[in-house]
Amino acid sequence: MDNQYDIVVIGSGPGGYVSAIRASQLGYKVAIVEKYSTLGGTCTNVGCIPAKALLDSSEHYHQASEQFKAHGIHIGEMSLDFNQFISRKNEVVKQNTTGLIYLMKKNKIDVHQGLGSFIDSTHLKVTAADKETILTGKYFIIATGSKPSSIPGVNIDKKRIITSTESLSLPAKPASMVIIGGGVIGVELASVYARIGTRVTIIEYMDSLIATMDRELGKALFKTLSKLNIDILLSSQVRAAENNGESATVKFLNKEGQEQQITADYCLVAVGRRAYTDGLNLSAIGITPEKNGKIKVNGQLQTIVPNIYAIGDVVDGPMLAHKAEEEGTLAVEVIHGLKPHINYNLIPGVVYTWPEVAAAGFTEEQLKAQGVEYTVGKFPYMASARARASMDTDGFVKVLVSPKYGEILGVHIIGPRAADVIAQTVVGMEFEITVEEMARISYAHPTYSEALKDAFLMAAGKGAINI
Template identity: 80%
Template sequence: MDNQYDVVVIGSGPGGYVAAIRAAQLGSKVAIVEKYNTLGGTCTNVGCIPTKALLDSSERYHQAQEQFQAHGIQLNGIRLDFEQFIRRKADVIKQNTAGLAYLMKKNKIDVHTGTGSFIDATHLRVVAGEQETILTGRYFIIATGSKPSSLPGISIDKKRIITSTESLSLPAIPASMVIIGGGVIGVELASIYARIGTRVTIIEYTDSLIATMDRELGKALYKTLSALKINILLGSQVQGATAQGETAEVRYLDQQGQAQTITADYCLVAVGRRPYTDGLHLEAVGIVPEKNGKIAVNAQLQTTVANIYAIGDVVAGPMLAHKAEEEGTFAAEIIHGHHPRINYQLIPSVVYTWPEVAAVGATEEQLKAQGITYRVGKFPYLASARARASMDAEGFVKVLVSPQYGEILGVHIIGPRAADVIAQPVAAIEHEITVEEMFRISYAHPTYAEALKDAYLMAGGQGAINI
């Protein structure tokens, strides 16, 4: 194998593999470096994809218990085969990683398995056990992603005090679990385990779940998760956690500042993620990570070294797979002399609970803080014929628009298939389509997307017309 390349991508997650494929499509000779034996990074192996597999499986089990009888479906002796529950997740991962391997071959991208570390700005050492390979590259794209974070006073032993990674492959259904963190990762994993019978407690430092999103979404999600009998402790500060043999003990201060202790089979730490650049030997090329561990880049995603770019979780911005994908394409095209653009304000946020949560654009809190005048259109799924037919009538669509020109400022959804429905508002805001133009187009009936039309109508000063 000739180890001289036009572009070397370090990391094979969503940002990395997309960057590699796009660079190959544009005519470059490309290599991708991955420390693990399978491609796909955190998202494919221990993040987005396996989590969604378990979320879907757990929701089906929950529906069988709670809703099938209303549909006229009688089941006797329903039980969860937890081994198969986990095995299906593993099969989904296998299918996705096999697909990525195929794409590498199809696009003639060389895959080097091992840990990459810079020798200088044009050479990368890749070490796998006793084997060492030196790659030469004109350009490098750092796409090494992130790892779970922890808190002071908490030592993650991966046995009783665990991260999201370990939570996806537990040996049996836990009787109880404490989840530290009420962000996206925390609420998704809480949903999975609560649906299959685990007594779940979420401890969240702020006064809202999914605190970075519109506050109404957090309030609605609180109600949804409470209905699953999840105990949610907001405004509570974790002081520490220790493993106690077959259990874990978590110490925290409640809303009144009183010291409390809770014991469970597992303590899951879901307080966010940190950039992962361990072993890259960045000092060899003069790149100094910022205090938060992220790599500084300019508007072209170029580091302080002209031929080295960085994307995804290792640079500023939300740690989202689709954000990394956009940056992967962007960096590859910049390297090849193109002039792409990314509108970071229009990268949607999604939470894959059920109902799903999705949003794009400004929140009400942001508009108020900036003194921007806006009009609200809000339509409940309870009034949607499609949602009632599928017994998914929980949640709402909220549209925020400028009263002056009808510009859509933000769309916030909690409801069925919100992750898919949000794509339409993203396109609308990107292309500056007005709220009137959005409510005058035809929506298939009955669909979940019709809730958008009614929210647009209401935000535009009209009344809802659909059921």
């Protein structure tokens, strides 16, 4: 390595490794800098991927215990090998990180392990345990991601008061858990542990779960999670959390303003994440993070320093792996002189509970606030033959449509495989396909996506045709 590069990417999460690969594809000499010993960032190591592995494992366990008899499957007395439960997740993570090493080699991307710190706008110091390296770059892309955040009165000790990271590798199945926060991370991890028999309580400050999504989705998710015997306390304000040694106690005000407390094996703090730029020495290049820790960029993801870009969780917008990937590609293509574009309103949001939740476009609340006229088409999975066949009848598809031109303004799904079904609607919305056209195309029968067709038909003023 001569340590002189066209593009240096700092951080190897989804945004980082995708931007590095795209840069290599376009012919640039590329380096990627990673603080930790494995590639992949939060998503691959302690976020999206391991969480989905545990979600799938816990759903299999839940189905075996709750649904197999209805299918005529009798398996006798069940037990959970928690060590294997965690071990399988670890193997999934290992397979993905190994895959990233292969991709770096395949695309001739140099990997530098250590903490990246700016010296000036063209030089980055990489400090590892045994050496220090200076990299020279024409362009830099900051993709350092985010870390879990907390709230006043709650000190995360990673022992009894934990974050999502620790929750993915607990030493034994907890008997009880209090989760502070009913957003995406909170409800997903609540699902994991409730399915395997942990007594779970969610304490949420807002008056709805997944409060940033369409409110009907939050209400429906409340009902489905309640079926898992999860206690959900909305409009409740956590005041403090204490480590008792073998347990943790959470003190809070309930929706009536009364002081209460709950003691459980663990308190999981899932109140969101904060941009992570620690150690980058941004002051050396004249960049000052905003109050929320994020780096200000323009429409091309360029910072105030022309040759330095920032993407993903360290810039404004939802903290989503696929959003970071799109931004990584955009930043590199801008550097290359292309004119890429991202429609941020059509980046889908997904919650991997079961049923899954997925959405793209505007919510009803947003349209009402903007005074935009719309019509609603809604179809329940209870009326879907495919959903009945798989015993997945909870949920619905809701589409919001402009009555003037038939433009699809928003799609909101809670139901089986919603995370996959939403992709079709994103295509339609991105290319401005009307509700009539979305309803006219053929959908395979029987499939979960047929619920979309019927919702589109209803929004177009026609009746549903499928069962």
